[in-house]
Every structure is written in structure tokens, then in C-alpha cells.
Amino acid sequence: MKPQPADVPCVANTQEMSTSKRHHQGFDADRDAKKIHSACKGAGTDEKKIIEVLSSRTSEQRQQIKQKYKALYNKDMEEVLKGDLSGNFEKAVLALLDLPCEYEARELRKAMKGAGTDESLLIEILCTRNNKEIVNIKAAYKRLFDRDLESDVKSDTSGSLKKILVTVLEATRDETQQVNAELAEQDATDLYKAGEGRWGTEELAFNVVLAKRSYSQLRATFQAYEKVCGKDIEESIKSETSGDLEKAYLTLVSCAKDCPGYFATLLHKSMKGAGTDEETLIRVLVTRAESDLPAIKEKFQQMYKKSLAEAVRSDTSGDFRKLLLAILH
Numbered sequence: 001m002k003p004q005p006a007d008v009p010c011v012a013n014t015q016e017m018s019t020s021k022r023h024h025q026g027f028d029a030d031r032d033a034k035k036i037h038s039a040c041k042g043a044g045t046d047e048k049k050i051i052e053v054l055s056s057r058t059s060e061q062r063q064q065i066k067q068k069y070k071a072l073y074n075k076d077m078e079e080v081l082k083g084d085l086s087g088n089f090e091k092a093v094l095a096l097l098d099l100p101c102e103y104e105a106r107e108l109r110k111a112m113k114g115a116g117t118d119e120s121l122l123i124e125i126l127c128t129r130n131n132k133e134i135v136n137i138k139a140a141y142k143r144l145f146d147r148d149l150e151s152d153v154k155s156d157t158s159g160s161l162k163k164i165l166v167t168v169l170e171a172t173r174d175e176t177q178q179v180n181a182e183l184a185e186q187d188a189t190d191l192y193k194a195g196e197g198r199w200g201t202e203e204l205a206f207n208v209v210l211a212k213r214s215y216s217q218l219r220a221t222f223q224a225y226e227k228v229c230g231k232d233i234e235e236s237i238k239s240e241t242s243g244d245l246e247k248a249y250l251t252l253v254s255c256a257k258d259c260p261g262y263f264a265t266l267l268h269k270s271m272k273g274a275g276t277d278e279e280t281l282i283r284v285l286v287t288r289a290e291s292d293l294p295a296i297k298e299k300f301q302q303m304y305k306k307s308l309a310e311a312v313r314s315d316t317s318g319d320f321r322k323l324l325l326a327i328l329h
Contacts, residue, residue, distance in 0.1 A: 027061050029064040029067070032057070032068070035053050036065065036077060037080075040080050045084045048322075055327050059096075062097055078097050082094065088282070096286055101136035104129075104133075105137050106144065108141065109144075112153070119161060119244045120244075123244065124283075125137070126153075126169065128263075130175065135171050137149065153169060161248060164206075173214065174213055174217065176214055178216075179217055181220065183217065183221075184221045188221050191205055193205070209221065210252040215255070218253075219257060222253070237250055260296045261299050263296045264296050264299040266280060267300060271312070278316070278320070296308070297309075312325060
């Protein structure tokens with residue numbers, strides 16, 4: 001892994017970035033910082049200008065705009081925007097001003113701070129990220145809160161869920177593409193013995209396989225499992241586990257099978273029925289914008305026969321809607 005510049009601890013690699021923000025070659029942090037400043041100056045805020053600047057820049061570029069803003073006006077851009085904006089639009093803007101790993105670190109902290117833990121959020125973030133993303137989130141968590149993410153997860157969760165999350169936090173998943181057919185057979189048999197055979201204390205087999213094997217290896221294992229067991233791995237997990245552990249295992253399986261599909265489903269659920277879960281909407285769109293958002297959009301279209309933009313348009317309003325649609329553009 002090539003060393004990152006010190007002040008930008010976690011960025012998507014440039015090849016991934018080029019896919020999403022290709023329409024803005026002439027980036028000028030100075031000009032952008034001044035635009036944001038003028039959008040917030042005086043009476044009334046020019047939200048259109050804020051949307052225009054922030055939605056058309058990469059995460060890395062937004063960091064440069066923040067630094068430039070601080071240098072020019074001796075104020076934190078986040079603080080100024082916080083004072084000028086409100087509601088979901090403010091939340092989405094602030095999310096865009098963080099690096100994805102920082103935003104995820106904040107979300108994890110929020111999930112564990114105070115009384116009660118939001119296990120679903122821990123699962124959604126930790127069970128869907130690749131090694132590098134996990135490493136970056138851990139570093140961001142340390143930097144922002146001067147706390148150790150693994151220790152916090154250990155003290156805020158218990159039992160089987162704690163075990164699988166700690167295994168995932170080790171960030172030692174094999175990320176090669178080769179598939180070892182013998183290992184797939186072996187793992188499938190181990191999972192069958194651990195699960196259908198005699199469920200109980202045997203989650204270790206599941207933890208190691210689901211958290212350590214590569215996604216392509218897991219897909220081969222799931223096929224082998226179906227042969228051995230005569231049913232889908234998801235069916236077995238559903239019949240043999242429950243609650244948060246079930247959710248964690250199903251999330252890991254779902255990501256191995258089709259990660260964009262996992263996020264498309266999550267987005268659909270956040271907008272289905274009465275009321276919208278704006279937090280999930282913001283989290284997924286902002287954190288995936290520079291990785292697999294194009295694939296998520298494609299998957300959403302296939303699965304729900306309408307575009308993600310249409311769904312967002314009909315479920316949100318005002319500047320919040322405009323900003324999300326600009327991210328999706």
C-alpha cells in the first residue's frame with residue numbers, strides 16, 4: 001500500500017475516484033472556499049452554491065477546501081455551515097465534509113455512546129467494509145476520540161455478536177481472487193457440522209470462515225454448502241441463529257454474494273412505507289459515493305424497477321433532496 005499524505009489519512013484510491021467525479025477537472029480549493037464563504041455571508045444562505053461546490057468534489061478535494069477556508073477566514077468551515085444550516089440538509093453537508101472513514105468512526109461512536117448500543121449500525125458498518133476501510137476507520141476513531149475502537153466494541157457488545165465483530169475488526173480477510181475448491185468443500189462441511197449438525201458453541205467456524213475468507217472463496221463455499229446441506233446458507237443461519245448474531249452473519253453473507261445488492265436493499269428499506277430513515281440514506285450515499293455507488297444504482301434499478309434517484313426524489317424534499325440528487329448525478 002503506498003503511503004498516504006499525513007493530513008489525509010484515508011482516501012479511496014485514485015482509480016476508484018475517477019469513476020465518479022469526472023466532470024470537474026478544474027478544481028481550485030481557493031475558489032471553492034471563497035464560494036462557500038460568500039454563500040454563508042450576510043442575511044440568508046445560498047444553499048444552491050453550497051450544493052454545487054460540495055457535491056461535485058471528491059472527499060479528498062473537500063478536505064483541501066476545508067483547509068483553505070481555515071487559512072483564509074480563520075474559522076472552521078464545518079462550524080460556519082453548522083450555524084447556517086439545519087435538519088437533514090445540515091446532516092448531509094456535515095457528512096460530506098468528513099472523510100468516509102471519519103464519518104463512519106463518528107457513526108460508530110454515536111452507536112456506542114451513552115446508554116444502550118445500536119447494534120444494527122455496528123453490524124452495517126463493520127460487516128460490510130474491506131480490510132483497508134476497517135484499518136482506516138480504526139485509525140480515524142483513535143484520531144477523533146483518542147479511544148480504541150476494538151476496546152469500545154468489546155465493552156459495548158457481548159457474547160456471540162462481540163466475537164464476530166472483534167474477528168471482523170482484525171481486518172485480516174483474504175482479498176485475493178483465487179478460489180480453492182478443496183477449501184470451499186472443507187469450509188462448507190465445517191459450517192454444516194457447526195450449524196445444522198449441532199448448533200451451539202460452534203460459531204467459531206462461522207466467524208473464521210465469514211470474516212477471513214475472500215468474497216470469491218465464500219461464494220464457492222456457499223455453493224458447496226448447498227450441495228452438502230441441501231439448503232441455502234442463509235436459510236440455515238435464519239433457522240439456527242437469531243437477533244444480532246443472525247443479522248451479522250446474514251450481512252457478511254450478503255456482502256460476499258453481492259455488496260451493491262446489500263446496499264441497494266438497505267436504501268430501499270430506508271425509503272419504504274411511511275416515513276424515511278434519512279440517517280441511513282445519508283450514510284450510504286455519502287460513504288459509498290466514491291466506491292461502489294454506480295454499482296448500487298444499477299442494482300437498485302434492477303431490483304426495484306425504478307432508479308435510485310426517482311426513489312430519493314419522491315421520498316425527500318427541499319435542499320436535502322437537491323443535495324442527494326446531486327450526489328447521485
